[in-house]
Amino acid sequence: MTQATSLPHQFSDQFFAGARACVPVVISVAAYGIxxxxxxxxTGLSLLEVMLMxxxxxxxxxxxxALDLWTTTPASLPIGPLIVAALIVNLRYLLLTxxxxxxxxxxxxxxxxLTMAIVSDETWAMTIAEMRKGHGTAAFLLGGGVLAYFCWxxxxxxxxxxxxxxxxxxxxxxxxxxxxxxxxxxxGMWKGKADLLPWLTAALAAIVAARLxxxxxxxxxxxxxxxxxxxxxxxxxxxD
Amino acid sequence: MLTSPEALLAIFGMAxxxxxxxxxxxxxxxxxxxxxxxxxxxxxxPGAVMASLVAPxxxxxxxxxxxxxxxxxxxxxxxxxxxxxxxxxxxxxxxARLALAx
Numbered sequence: 001m002t003q004a005t006s007l008p009h010q011f012s013d014q015f016f017a018g019a020r021a022c023v024p025v026v027i028s029v030a031a032y033g034i035x036x037x038x039x040x041x042x043t044g045l046s047l048l049e050v051m052l053m054x055x056x057x058x059x060x061x062x063x064x065x066a067l068d069l070w071t072t073t074p075a076s077l078p079i080g081p082l083i084v085a086a087l088i089v090n091l092r093y094l095l096l097t098x099x100x101x102x103x104x105x106x107x108x109x110x111x112x113x114l115t116m117a118i119v120s121d122e123t124w125a126m127t128i129a130e131m132r133k134g135h136g137t138a139a140f141l142l143g144g145g146v147l148a149y150f151c152w153x154x155x156x157x158x159x160x161x162x163x164x165x166x167x168x169x170x171x172x173x174x175x176x177x178x179x180x181x182x183x184x185x186x187x188g189m190w191k192g193k194a195d196l197l198p199w200l201t202a203a204l205a206a207i208v209a210a211r212l213x214x215x216x217x218x219x220x221x222x223x224x225x226x227x228x229x230x231x232x233x234x235x236x237x238x239x240d
Numbered sequence: 241m242l243t244s245p246e247a248l249l250a251i252f253g254m255a256x257x258x259x260x261x262x263x264x265x266x267x268x269x270x271x272x273x274x275x276x277x278x279x280x281x282x283x284x285x286p287g288a289v290m291a292s293l294v295a296p297x298x299x300x301x302x303x304x305x306x307x308x309x310x311x312x313x314x315x316x317x318x319x320x321x322x323x324x325x326x327x328x329x330x331x332x333x334x335x336a337r338l339a340l341a342x
Contacts, residue, residue, distance in 0.1 A: 045247075052248070185322065188322070198287060219289060222292025231277055235277060
């Protein structure tokens with residue numbers, strides 16, 4: 001899974017391959033972007049605030065949580081809680097970006113760290129799927145990431161501008177695009193029976209955590225528990 | 241109203257912690273051993289995270305989501321095409337919700 005030395009034409013090939021591969025997941029990004037934009041307008045965010053938040057924070061779940069805390073009077077805006085909420089909701093990214101380590105050589109830490117700004121659940125998943133097939137490069141991740149980034153920015157602005165003039169995408173089942181895409185990606189990652197135990201424990205832990213704790217903790221809890229069980233089971237069967 | 245200093249501060253703060261976490265995972269992984277238990281643990285993270293993303297949505301959803309998930313899985317197993325699986329899943333949930341609401 002080490003990265004091949006990337007010649008210029010390989011970079012653009014990989015960049016566009018990443019963008020193309022991410023089209024199905026970007027549809028789910030767009031559906032959520034519209035919904036968030038409409039809700040942000042209802043919450044009282046200005047167009048400039050929507051653009052700044054989508055462009056700089058670029059994290060859907062954190063932006064949804066921010067709407068719960070946002071107030072229209074600046075003096076009472078809970079700045080500290082907004083920042084802490086973003087930190088907590090995004091903790092799962094520690095797990096996601098840790099798995100992208102093989103994409104960057106020893107001297108590319110800074111480049112990698114900066115590229116992480118455009119990583120989202122969706123493009124992370126597509127890149128991981130590509131890495132599992134023995135491909136997957138930093139340029140592939142960047143291509144998908146840039147597409148998702150501009151799509152998120154554009155659709156949140158569209159949602160804010162058109163407001164209630166547009167239908168909720170959930171009416172057309174588009175809210176299911178995320179679950180459907182990740183289910184298919186998960187099936188594509190199946191390598192054999194050794195995956196069954198970590199996946200089942202992850203799913204169970206996530207279901208229980210989602211019942212007990214509000215917010216997106218369930219992703220972090222399920223990811224940690226499932227991967228830990230997977231590593232222990234590898235050790236027991238001596239296959240590491 | 242364009243924006244306020246308070247809103248700008250909140251947005252910049254949110255952006256800063258988000259980037260710190262996203263970059264932090266990558267940089268921390270670079271300091272972890274490349275073999276043994278830590279490597280095995282890292283290797284299992286993607287599947288575990290994806291299972292965690294999907295599972296709660298399926299058990300808390302209605303029968304429409306379960307039917308659509310089955311359709312998605314079937315189409316993906318048959319075609320290995322992500323876009324087709326996603327499109328069928330969305331169409332299935334749309335139709336199943338209509339059918340169940342009627």
